[in-house]
Structures are given as C-alpha cells and as structure tokens.
Amino acid sequence: MYIEIENAGKAFFQNGREFTAFTDVSLSIEKGEFICLLGPSGCGKSTLLNAMAGFAPVTSGSIKIDGKEVKEPSVKNVTIFQNYGLLPWRTVQKNVELGLESQKIPKDERRKIADKYIEMVGLSDFKKSHPRQLSGGMQQRVSIARALAVNPDIIFMDEPFGALDAITRMKLQDDILSISRKEKKTIILVTHDIEEAVFLADRIVIMTANPGKIKNILTVPLRSHRERTAGDFLQVRDKVFELFNMKHEENIEYII
Amino acid sequence: MKKLLSIKNIIISLLLLLGVWQFIYTLTDFSDALFPSPLQAFGALAEMVSNGILFTHIGASMYRFAVGYVSSVIIAVLLGLVLGRLPKVFQYINPAVQLLRPISPMAWMPFIVLWFGIGNIPAIVIIFISAFFPVLLSTVSAVNSIDPIYMKVSKSFGIKQPQIMWKVIFPAVFPQIANSIHLALGTAWVFLVAGEMTGTQSGLGYLVIDARNNLRADILFADIIVIGLIGLILDSLLKTAEKQILKAWGGAD
Ligand SMILES: Nc1ncnc2c1ncn2[C@@H]1O[C@H](COP(=O)(O)OP(=O)(O)O)[C@@H](O)[C@H]1O
Ligand SMILES: [Mg+2]
Numbered sequence: 001m002y003i004e005i006e007n008a009g010k011a012f013f014q015n016g017r018e019f020t021a022f023t024d025v026s027l028s029i030e031k032g033e034f035i036c037l038l039g040p041s042g043c044g045k046s047t048l049l050n051a052m053a054g055f056a057p058v059t060s061g062s063i064k065i066d067g068k069e070v071k072e073p074s075v076k077n078v079t080i081f082q083n084y085g086l087l088p089w090r091t092v093q094k095n096v097e098l099g100l101e102s103q104k105i106p107k108d109e110r111r112k113i114a115d116k117y118i119e120m121v122g123l124s125d126f127k128k129s130h131p132r133q134l135s136g137g138m139q140q141r142v143s144i145a146r147a148l149a150v151n152p153d154i155i156f157m158d159e160p161f162g163a164l165d166a167i168t169r170m171k172l173q174d175d176i177l178s179i180s181r182k183e184k185k186t187i188i189l190v191t192h193d194i195e196e197a198v199f200l201a202d203r204i205v206i207m208t209a210n211p212g213k214i215k216n217i218l219t220v221p222l223r224s225h226r227e228r229t230a231g232d233f234l235q236v237r238d239k240v241f242e243l244f245n246m247k248h249e250e251n252i253e254y255i256i
Numbered sequence: 257m258k259k260l261l262s263i264k265n266i267i268i269s270l271l272l273l274l275g276v277w278q279f280i281y282t283l284t285d286f287s288d289a290l291f292p293s294p295l296q297a298f299g300a301l302a303e304m305v306s307n308g309i310l311f312t313h314i315g316a317s318m319y320r321f322a323v324g325y326v327s328s329v330i331i332a333v334l335l336g337l338v339l340g341r342l343p344k345v346f347q348y349i350n351p352a353v354q355l356l357r358p359i360s361p362m363a364w365m366p367f368i369v370l371w372f373g374i375g376n377i378p379a380i381v382i383i384f385i386s387a388f389f390p391v392l393l394s395t396v397s398a399v400n401s402i403d404p405i406y407m408k409v410s411k412s413f414g415i416k417q418p419q420i421m422w423k424v425i426f427p428a429v430f431p432q433i434a435n436s437i438h439l440a441l442g443t444a445w446v447f448l449v450a451g452e453m454t455g456t457q458s459g460l461g462y463l464v465i466d467a468r469n470n471l472r473a474d475i476l477f478a479d480i481i482v483i484g485l486i487g488l489i490l491d492s493l494l495k496t497a498e499k500q501i502l503k504a505w506g507g508a509d
Contacts, residue, residue, distance in 0.1 A: 055408060075414035085409040089427045089505040099413035101423075130506030150413065 002186065003029035003052070003154075007061035010047050021047040022212030025061070027205060029188070031153075034180055036201035037190045038240070044212025045190040046158050052188060053079045053156045065154070075102070077154040078147040082162045084139045086131040092118065092142050093127040099150035117145035120179065137168035144176065148183060157189040161196065170228070173199055181224050194244075198237045199226055206243055216243050289471055297477035304478060314482070316458040317448060320376050324383030325444045329437055332391035336433070337421060339392075340399020353389060361385040362450050374455040382451030387440035394436035398429035431505060434498050441494050445487045460486075 009023040022044030029035055037045045051058045052065075054073040063070045065077075073079075078099065086095050096114040105113070118124055121141035131139050140160060147155055160176075161169040177200055180187050191197055197204045198220060206216040220236055227233055274294050281293045288296060304310035339346040361382045368378045406428050410420045452461025460483050467476035 053412070055411065073411040073414075077412075079408065079412045081405055081408070083405060085405045087406070087409075087424065087427070089430075091506075098409075098415075102414045102416070102419070132506050 001028040002031040002033075002066060003027075003188075004064040005029075005052070005061070006064075008048075008051065008058045008063055009060040010044070010051055010056070011059045020211040022207070023060075024213050027214065027217070029186065031186055032184050034187045034200055034202045035189070035205060036197035036203075037188065037205050037207060038194065038197040039192065039207030039212070039215075040209055041192055042212075043207040043209035045192075045207060047212070048207075049079075049156050049158055049188060049190050053077060055079075075099075075150070076152060077156060078150060078152045079156040079158070080140075080143050080147050080160045082159045084131070084136075084143045086139055086142055086146075088131050091128050091130055092123060092134070095131065095142055096146045096149050098146060103150070113149050114145075117149045118142075120148065121145045121175065135168075137164050137172060140164065140172060141175075144179070148179070148185075152185065154186045154188065157187065159190055159192070162191075162193075169196070176200065177224075177226070194240050195228065195237060198222075198233060198240060199228060204240065206240070218243070289473055292474040292477055296474045297481065300472065300474035301478035301481065304475065310482065313458055313460050313463050314486070316376075316456075316462075317379075317452065317460045318486075320379040320452070320459065321383060321444065321448050323376075324380040324448075325387055325441065328384040328387040328444070329391055329440065332388050333395050333426075333433060333437075336392045336395025337399060337425060337429075340396045340402075340429075341421075341425070343400065346396060353393065357389040357393070361447055365451075365454055369455045374457070376456070378455035379448060379451035379459065379461070382447050383444045386447040387444040390436050390440050390443065391433065395429065395433050398432035399425060402428050427505070431502060434502065438491075438494055438498055441490060442487070445490060449483055 005025055005027040008025045010021045012019045012021060025048060037048060039045055047056070050056045052063055052070060054070045054077075057063075057071055065074075087098065090098070093111075093114055096118055097110045100110045100113060115124075115127075118127055121144055123138060123141055123145070126134060126138065131142065134142070144160075161172050164172065173196060176187075180200075189197075189200060201220050204218045204220060205214055206218060207213065208215045218236075218240065222232060222236060277294050281291060284291065292300075301310070339349065364385065365378065365382065368381050372378060372381065402425060406424050407420075410424050415423060448459075449461040449464065452459035453465050456462050460479055463479045464476060467473070467479060
C-alpha cells in the first residue's frame with residue numbers, strides 16, 4: 001500500500017487537559033486514488049490531513065507514505081488550502097514558480113513549466129496579475145497550478161472550494177476531476193460537502209465527531225465521467241445521506 | 257487634477273501661515289532682533305543661499321540623517337525579523353527594550369559626546385536611537401502575527417532558511433512595517449536638529465545655536481523654515497516610495 005495509516009490518533013494538550021481530535025483511524029490508500037475525507041466540522045478531518053501532510057504528526061499509531069513514517073512535510077507532496085495560500089506580492093507567474101525555485105530548476109525551465117500549468121487552469125491571460133486582482137475561484141486555480149507545477153506524488157486539499165460560490169465550485173470540481181484523471185496524482189481531499197465527495201472520490205472516508213473517527217469507507221461505484229443529475233449519482237448520494245442518518249423517511253412533503 | 261488640488265491646498269495653507277506670522281509681527285512690538293518679519297527671514301534665507309552657507313549646513317545634516325536613519329532602519333528590521341521568529345529569546349529582551357524605549361535619545365547625549373567626541377557621530381547616534389525602537393518593535397509584532405499559512409506553504413514547497421526569511425517572511429510583513437519606517441522618519445528628523453545642537457560645528461541644528469549666539473533671529477527663522485521644508489519633502493518622498501513599493505506588492509490591504 002502506498003499510504004498506510006494504522007490506529008492513528010491525535011491528542012492535543014491544552015491547559016493541562018487532553019483533547020482527542022481523532023482516534024483509531026486505519027486506512028490504506030493506493031497510488032493514484034482520489035480519496036475524500038467527509039464529515040461534519042470538528043470531526044478531525046483537517047487534523048488528519050495535516051498529519052498525513054506532515055505538518056503536525058500523529059500522537060499515537062502511525063502514518064506511513066511509501067513505507068516511510070511521516071514526520072515532516074515532504075517536497076514530494078503539496079497541500080492546497082481553503083484560503084489559497086498565495087503570496088500576494090508575487091504575480092500569478094511567480095506564485096506558480098514558487099515551488100520550482102527551491103528545486104534548483106533554471107529560470108527558463110521554470111517559466112516553461114509555470115506557463116504549461118497556468119494554461120491548464122485557464123489563466124494564461126492573467127500571468128502578470130497579482131492575486132488580489134483575481135476572483136476567489138481564479139486564485140484557487142493559481143494554487144492548483146502551483147501545486148501541479150512541482151509534479152507532486154500526492155496532493156492534499158483542505159476544503160479547497162469551501163470559500164467559493166456554488167457555480168464556481170462546480171466548475172472547479174469539474175476541472176480538478178479532469179486534471180486528476182490526466183495527471184494521475186494521488187489526491188486526498190477534505191470536504192463537508194456530500195455531493196462534492198460523491199462527484200470526486202474513488203472512495204469516500206466518512207468520519208464522525210466526538211471523538212473523530214472513521215465511520216465508513218464507501219467505494220464510489222461511478223465511472224470517471226460523472227453527471228450530478230444522473231440516477232446512479234443520486235443513488236450514491238442517497239447512500240451517503242443514509243450513512244449520516246440524515247435521510248428522513250417519514251412524512252416529508254416534496255414540492256417540486 | 258487631484259495633484260493640482262493638493263498643491264493648491266499646500267500653497268493656501270503656507271500663505272495662511274505667513275499671514276499669521278505677519279499679523280503677530282505687526283500686532284506685537286518685539287524688536288526685530290527678537291521677532292523678525294517674514295520678509296526679514298526670507299532676506300536672511302536669500303543671504304545664506306547666495307553665500308552658500310545654507311547648502312553646507314544642509315549637506316552636513318543630510319549626510320548624518322541618511323547614515324543614522326538608514327542604518328537604524330536596516331538593523332532594526334533585520335533584528336526584528338530574527339527576534340520575531342524567536343519568541344522565546346525575545347521574551348527576555350522585550351522588557352529591556354520597553355525600559356529603554358521611552359528614554360529620550362537626548363538623555364544619552366552627554367555620554368555620546370564623552371564616548372565618541374564631537375563631529376558627525378553624536379547626531380548620527382541620536383538619529384539612530386530615535387528610529388530604532390519603533391521599527392524594531394513593529395517588525396517583531398508583524399512577524400509574530402504573520403499568517404501561519406505562509407509558513408505552511410513554505411514548508412509544503414520545501415523553502416528553507418534563510419530563503420524563507422527574504423522570500424516569504426520579509427515580504428509578508430513589509431506592508432505593516434512600512435508604516436513604522438515612515439513614522440520613524442519624522443521622529444528621526446525631529447531629533448536630528450536636537451542632536452546637532454550640541455557636539456557639532458555644522459548642520460541645521462548647529463545653525464540654530466549659532467544664530468542665537470549671534471543674535472540673528474532672522475537667520476534662526478530662516479533656518480526653521482528650511483528644517484520644516486526639508487522634513488516635509490522627505491516625508492512626501494517616502495510616502496511616494498511607500499506607495500510605489502506597496503503597488504509592486506500587489507496593492508495594500
Ligand atoms: N492545534 C489545536 N489545538 C487544540 N485543539 C485543536 C487543534 N486543532 C484542532 N483542534 C480541535 O480538534 C478538533 C478537530 O478539528 P479539525 O481537524 O479542524 O476538524 P474539521 O477539519 O473536521 O472541522 C476540533 O474540535 C478542534 O477544536
Ligand atoms: Mg477543517
């Protein structure tokens with residue numbers, strides 16, 4: 001297995017008290033899988049993602065990537081954040097080149113690579129713009145291009161589309177899905193949006209809170225081309241609703 | 257258009273000031289040796305311009321100011337960047353800084369003259385001290401409140417020290433410290449004149465003392481006008497530079 005999480009747990013100590021963010025998490029992920037961590041807020045999704053990305057290691061159990069215990073962030077993996085994490089003083093072009101600079105790649109080469117990914121996310125006309133001049137959706141595209149530019153093995157995303165309006169969000173979901181098929185990256189995405197998880201994931205890891213743990217792992221039986229309104233899509237979505245006990249069978253009046 | 261308007265405002269404001277000055281001059285009956293009219297002061301100014309004395313003094317002052325202010329800002333920012341990343345160290349330094357900060361730089365003057373003699377150094381040291389603490393403290397606090405996402409992004413992309421300092425931390429905090437660098441310019445200029453009133457034989461501050469000793473109130477007033485004007489020009493130059501830099505930063509917050 002590529003990513004191996006065994007009995008992992010994370011406790012925080014605050015004012016002499018112990019708080020368990022998540023516990024007993026075991027999960028194996030294969031190379032090239034698209035995994036969504038889905039659950040209500042506070043169930044430890046971000047904490048688990050941060051542990052996998054090496055920002056804050058687990059306090060019990062273990063997380064191994066490629067056989068090696070995760071202790072600190074690796075340049076092989078990148079993280080995309082909800083609030084983009086772009087450097088406002090750099091242009092789009094320079095932001096995308098950021099990760100390439102520490103890899104000792106010559107200037108011309110950096111430019112070429114950056115151009116390629118800026119084009120992939122459809123921002124070629126905005127290379128010279130600063131992040132503040134772009135909409136939220138465009139900023140997140142820049143951060144996706146920046147992540148892809150370093151050719152990472154794994155991309156971690158923490159509610160990457162959470163701050164966007166519904167239509168922009170769907171557009172970006174379409175894009176990330178097609179990019180993930182094309183680039184064949186392993187992607188771990190945190191979300192609390194059920195439709196997003198069903199639309200994107202190969203497998204959905206359903207988490208619950210107090211304490212955070214895995215409730216279910218659902219393999220999404222859909223093909224790479226997905227339609228949000230298709231019957232099979234809605235079936236899977238219903239299944240997830242059921243797993244969260246959020247489907248009310250009783251007298252609900254539907255007015256359509 | 258906006259620029260023209262603000263120039264108009266400046267001219268009206270300065271004329272008003274001259275008017276008040278002339279008004280007080282005509283209303284009171286101090287002797288001209290004690291309170292000169294604007295005309296007499298401008299006469300003295302013209303005199304100092306034509307014999308070149310003024311430019312010698314301005315040159316001496318600007319040299320001290322540039323050396324003192326620039327070195328102070330550079331050292332304060334560098335130290336602030338490092339201390340901001342070392343809160344465990346700074347907690348032992350901060351109380352001492354808080355103790356030293358409220359002391360007027362002028363209080364050190366006797367020591368400075370004893371240690372460094374007279375000449376350029378005393379004024380430079382005074383300017384250095386006056387700009388140092390505000391810039392240091394604002395840099396430390398800006399680094400402390402830096403958005404943690406910048407550090408995460410740096411780690412994620414393998415940016416290490418010292419690159420992280422000049423590639424990420426400094427640019428991230430710059431908009432916040434720019435303001436204190438700007439304010440420190442005004443403070444430093446105020447203390448330049450004070451610093452030159454003892455320990456030197458040249459400069460706009462020395463000219464104040466020299467004019468007093470020679471009972472030349474007109475020169476004193478002319479000097480005061482020059483001090484004010486240069487302070488104003490320096491301030492607006494820095495304001496323009498600040499705007500340009502912040503624009504390159506992708507716009508201010
Ligand atoms: N650094 C921290 N110190 C203490 N508690 C934390 C810390 N980070 C997260 N937590 C707590 O852990 C729980 C899970 O947080 P998080 O992983 O952010 O949840 P999610 O991303 O699923 O909304 C929350 O109750 C949160 O308050
Ligand atoms: Mg979260």
